[in-house]
Amino acid sequence: MRAPREPKVKPPNIDAYDGTTDPDMHLLVYRHHMYVQGITDSTWCKYFPGTLKGVASKWFERLPAGTIRSFLELELLFSTRFMAHKEEKKTSMHLSRIQQGKDESLRSYVKRFNLEAGHIPDLPDGVVFDNFIRGLKKGSFKFDLVKKSVRTMAEVLDEAEAFIHATEICSVPKDPRGKSDRAPGAAGQKRSRAYDRERFEYNTDMYTILMDAGSKYEIDRPFPMKSPPESRDPKLYCHFHSDIGHDTNECKSLKRALDGLAAKGFLKSYISRNTGGSGKPFYKKNKSPPSKEDGNRTDPECVAVISGGLAAGGPTMRGQKDYAKRLG
Incomplete structure (x- = not known):
């Protein structure tokens, strides 16, 4: 403490410690x-x-x-x-306590889980993935993850984001006059699906739309990227994620968010045309009554379907059932 004072040293401008915190x-x-x-x-x-x-x-x-x-x-x-x-040092054991509530939305559960996981250093991706699936309540989304053989948290978050946006689009109030935004099909023609995901083409780039729409409409922030920063291209920056790895105009999460706004009747000045469904079944009629256990459902008239290949258990029914049981 007797050492001479150094010149040009700025005193720390931080909150003083009073002995009652970490x-x-x-x-x-x-x-x-x-x-x-x-x-x-x-x-x-x-x-x-x-x-x-x-x-x-x-x-x-x-x-x-x-x-x-x-x-x-x-x-x-x-x-x-x-x-x-000192604050209790959290471990992966804390993640095992996180369970999705009976009436808790998927968005709320994902945010709560990510917040807790962020407090635990050096967590292996497999541990995070297993605990997330274990805490997820039974429903359409959990079924889709098993069906698609999802294995990493990055894939889980991507699927969750798509599922949430699909749910929000599906919950858009129906026109009281019974009219649809889409052109009617041929007379007597039956649709094989109740809904197709609406896709839009825009007359300007997505970055410009984000900068403008972000100040006018409430756009839910995307889930953070889970891939290691060192594996991403540092020359590419996404203004929607506020992170490196891909360009804003190539961001799939932003495209889903903008399509969601467009489906609700916003962004009309930016839409060049509505391309309708993707050609792949994203929604379909739920022929059976909605299950009370299914808390991760979309609108009762539609269920988000994420297409995929063989389940993680392999090509046999026995293997698929064993894999589903392991995930709870």
Whole structure:
């Protein structure tokens, strides 16, 4: 503490620590401030007492002279003294406690699960995936994941986002006059499907639409990318995800979000034409009465169907059943 004061050092502009919260979090914030200044170890020690107050400040003043010879020693003393206030270190066991509520929406469950998983460092993707599936209640979405042999959290989040957008589009109030936005088919012709996902072509790029529509309409933010940052192209940036990896105009999540707004009657000035369904069954009639267990359903008249290949259990019915049982 007797070392000379360095010139041009900015005192840390952080909240003072009073001894009632996690000491390691205070140390982390302090380090972030001091790192950018590139100063000596003795200066780190000299400025630290100024970030304390109350009980913590009194503790420091009572330390015997010569106790601290480096900032590393000061960190250890400080962290040990207030260790009773440290936050519990969460592990994968905490994820196993997260269950989707009976009346909880899929969007709410995904956000809650991701928030909890973000507090646990170095989680293997397989552990995150298994716990997510285990906590997911039975319903259309869980069935679709098994059917599509989804194996990673990145795939789960992509499917979840598509399912949620499909649900929102399907819940658009019907025209009270019974009219449809689509041109009527030939007389007497029966539709094989109640709904096809509406697809739109736009007269300008999606980035421009996002910049304009984002200030006018409420657009739900996409789920974060789950692929490792080092595996993505740093030259490509998505303004919808606020992350690197792909271009805004190539973002599938943004396309779904804009199509959802367009299906509700917005973005009319940007629509060049409605291409109708994709040609693939995205919605179909649910011939059986809706199950009470199925909390991840779309509108009672339509169920989102995500097409896919063989289930993860292989080509046999026995293998598929075993895989479904393993996922709960």
